[in-house]
Amino acid sequence: MLVLQNITYIHSNKDVLFANIYLTLNKHEHIALIGNNGVGKSTLLQLMAGQLEPCEGSIVSDFTPYYIPQITGQFNACTIAEALQVNDKLDALKCILAGEGTEEQLNILADDWVIEERCLEALRYWGLEKFDFTQKMETLSGGEKTKVFLAGIMIHKPDIILMDEPSNHLDIESREKLYAFIESTSSALAIVSHDRMLLNLLNTICELHKDGITVYGGNYGFYTEQKRIExxxxxxxxxxxxxxxxxxxxxxxxxxxxxxxxxxxxxxxxxxxxxxxxxxxxxxxxxxxxxxxxxxxxxxxxxxxxxxxxxxxxxxPDADKMKFCFDQSWLHKGKVLISAKGINVCFEAQLLWKDAANVELLSGERVVIKGRNGSGKTTLVKILLGEMQPYAGTVKTIIGKAIYIDQEYSLINNSMNVYEQAQAFNDTGLQEHEIKTRLNRFLFTKNYWDKTCSALSGGEKMRLLLCCLTILNQAPDIIVLDEPTNNLDIQNIEILTQAINAYEGSLLVISHDIYFMEQIRVERTIELI
The missing domain is CATH 1.10.287 (Helix Hairpins)
Structure with missing residues (x-):
C-alpha cells in the first residue's frame, strides 16, 4: 500500500503546483493519473517514488516503488546495468565466480545467483538482446531506453510500479507486450499516460487538478462517459x-x-x-x-x-471552445494525388526495404504507415512529398499544398512570437483583430501574443499550428502527421482529433496510437517491412 496524505507541492518561485492531495494505492490496484499538461502528474509520480519531497503532507509506503521515468536523459552517462541498478550485483557475481569474491561481495549478491540469467531474459523479452550490460544508455533510442526500464520490472519483481508515459516511443509490438503485462500483473500500478488503449486497461482513473484529485471508479471509457454526462x-x-x-x-x-x-x-x-x-x-x-x-x-x-x-x-472543455473553418470547397475526392512505383532507398550499400514500395494515395483518403522502429516510415513520407529522392523507382504527384506536422512542430518558427507566427500564415489579408480573434479561439489570449514560440509546450505549438491553418484558410491537399500524439496530453489529443475530423482532404499518418487512428477514421494501412 502507498498512501498520500494532504500533499502540497510548491515550485521554487512560490507558485503552488497542487494542494490537498489525498490518494491511496492499494495492493494489486491499477490506477491512472490523468490531467492537463502542467497540472503536475509527473511531479506527483516522482513524489510517490520518493525522488521529490512534498512541501506539506506525508507519503507512507509498505514497499519501495519501482519507477519508470518519462525523461531518460539523466541516464545517458550510465551503462544499462547502472540504469537498472544491477551493476553492483553483476560485478559481485563475476568476482565470486572467478574465485576472487569477498564477504562484502557475497553480501551484495545476497544469494541472487540467477541475477545474470534474469537480466538476460528480461532484455531478450523486450528485444534488447543485442545490447551488452556495459553499453551506455546514450547510444540507445528513446524507445529502447524505455524498454530497458520495462525490463527492470522482470528483474526486480517490485510490488509497486510507477510509470510515466511508458508507451511513448514504443512501436505497436512493444506496446502490445506492455498492455499484456498490465493486464496480467498482480503488482500495484500507478501510471501517467495519454495512451487511451492503455488507460482502458486500468480500473481506476484519478484526475489531478490544482486543488486535489477526483477519482472515477472505472477505466477510461467509463471516465469519458461520466465526462460526457457532466x-x-x-x-x-x-x-x-x-x-x-x-x-x-x-x-x-x-x-x-x-x-x-x-x-x-x-x-x-x-x-x-x-x-x-x-x-x-x-x-x-x-x-x-x-x-x-x-x-x-x-x-x-x-x-x-x-x-x-x-x-x-x-x-x-477547451476543445468545445474552438471552431475550425477550413475552406475546403476545392478539394475533390477520388483523384490520384500521389503515385509511387518500385521505390526504395539505399543506406550504406543496403536497400532499406525488402520489397520495393508501391504507393497510391487518393484525395480524401486516410492512410496510416506502420512498421517497426527504423523501418523507414519518415523516409517514405519525405519521398512521397518530394523532399527526398528515392534510390530506385518513380514518384508522380499533383499535390499543390502539403502540410507536414512532425514531432517537433518544425513549421513553427521559434524565433517569432505567437502573433507574428499567426501573421506569417495570413496570405488572405485578414485584419489584425480577425487574427487575434482566431488566436483567442485557440486559447491564445492577449498574454500569449508577445510570447516567443520557443517558450511554448508541445501541446501549445500544436494548437498554434492548427490556428495557423485556419488563418491560411485554404485547406491543403494533404496533411501528414508524424507520431502526432507522442508528446501531447489527452486534452490536446482530443483537440487535434476534432481538428483532423473537420478536415476533408487526404491524411497520411505515422502513429503507433491505435485509439487515435480509430478516432480519426483511418481507412487503409501501408505496412513497411
Missing amino acids: NTALNLDIKNKERTLRKAKEVERETMERQQKLDARGKKKQEKSGLPTISMKTFKNNAEKSTARTKDIHAEKIQSVSTELSQLRNEL
Whole structure:
C-alpha cells in the first residue's frame, strides 16, 4: 500500500503546483493519473517514488516503488546495468565466480545467483538482446531506453510500479507486450499516460487538478462517459442561463419603455394642471430617481446572470471552445494525388526495404504507415512529398499544398512570437483583430501574443499550428502527421482529433496510437517491412 496524505507541492518561485492531495494505492490496484499538461502528474509520480519531497503532507509506503521515468536523459552517462541498478550485483557475481569474491561481495549478491540469467531474459523479452550490460544508455533510442526500464520490472519483481508515459516511443509490438503485462500483473500500478488503449486497461482513473484529485471508479471509457454526462448537463445549464439572460434583458427593455410612457403621461398631466415650477421640478426629480432605481435593479440582475453564464462557459472543455473553418470547397475526392512505383532507398550499400514500395494515395483518403522502429516510415513520407529522392523507382504527384506536422512542430518558427507566427500564415489579408480573434479561439489570449514560440509546450505549438491553418484558410491537399500524439496530453489529443475530423482532404499518418487512428477514421494501412 502507498498512501498520500494532504500533499502540497510548491515550485521554487512560490507558485503552488497542487494542494490537498489525498490518494491511496492499494495492493494489486491499477490506477491512472490523468490531467492537463502542467497540472503536475509527473511531479506527483516522482513524489510517490520518493525522488521529490512534498512541501506539506506525508507519503507512507509498505514497499519501495519501482519507477519508470518519462525523461531518460539523466541516464545517458550510465551503462544499462547502472540504469537498472544491477551493476553492483553483476560485478559481485563475476568476482565470486572467478574465485576472487569477498564477504562484502557475497553480501551484495545476497544469494541472487540467477541475477545474470534474469537480466538476460528480461532484455531478450523486450528485444534488447543485442545490447551488452556495459553499453551506455546514450547510444540507445528513446524507445529502447524505455524498454530497458520495462525490463527492470522482470528483474526486480517490485510490488509497486510507477510509470510515466511508458508507451511513448514504443512501436505497436512493444506496446502490445506492455498492455499484456498490465493486464496480467498482480503488482500495484500507478501510471501517467495519454495512451487511451492503455488507460482502458486500468480500473481506476484519478484526475489531478490544482486543488486535489477526483477519482472515477472505472477505466477510461467509463471516465469519458461520466465526462460526457457532466458536459451535457453543463451545456444544458448554459442554454438555460442564456435563456434567462435574454428574458432579463427583454423584461428590462419592456419595463423601461413602460416607465418612459408613464413619465411622459405624468409630465403632460402636470403641465395641464398648472402646478408651480418648483413642484414640477420635484415631480421630475422623483420620476428620474424612480426610473434610475428600476434601471439599477434590472442592471444588477442582468450583471448577476451574465457573471454566472461566463463562469459556466469557462467550465466548458477547451476543445468545445474552438471552431475550425477550413475552406475546403476545392478539394475533390477520388483523384490520384500521389503515385509511387518500385521505390526504395539505399543506406550504406543496403536497400532499406525488402520489397520495393508501391504507393497510391487518393484525395480524401486516410492512410496510416506502420512498421517497426527504423523501418523507414519518415523516409517514405519525405519521398512521397518530394523532399527526398528515392534510390530506385518513380514518384508522380499533383499535390499543390502539403502540410507536414512532425514531432517537433518544425513549421513553427521559434524565433517569432505567437502573433507574428499567426501573421506569417495570413496570405488572405485578414485584419489584425480577425487574427487575434482566431488566436483567442485557440486559447491564445492577449498574454500569449508577445510570447516567443520557443517558450511554448508541445501541446501549445500544436494548437498554434492548427490556428495557423485556419488563418491560411485554404485547406491543403494533404496533411501528414508524424507520431502526432507522442508528446501531447489527452486534452490536446482530443483537440487535434476534432481538428483532423473537420478536415476533408487526404491524411497520411505515422502513429503507433491505435485509439487515435480509430478516432480519426483511418481507412487503409501501408505496412513497411
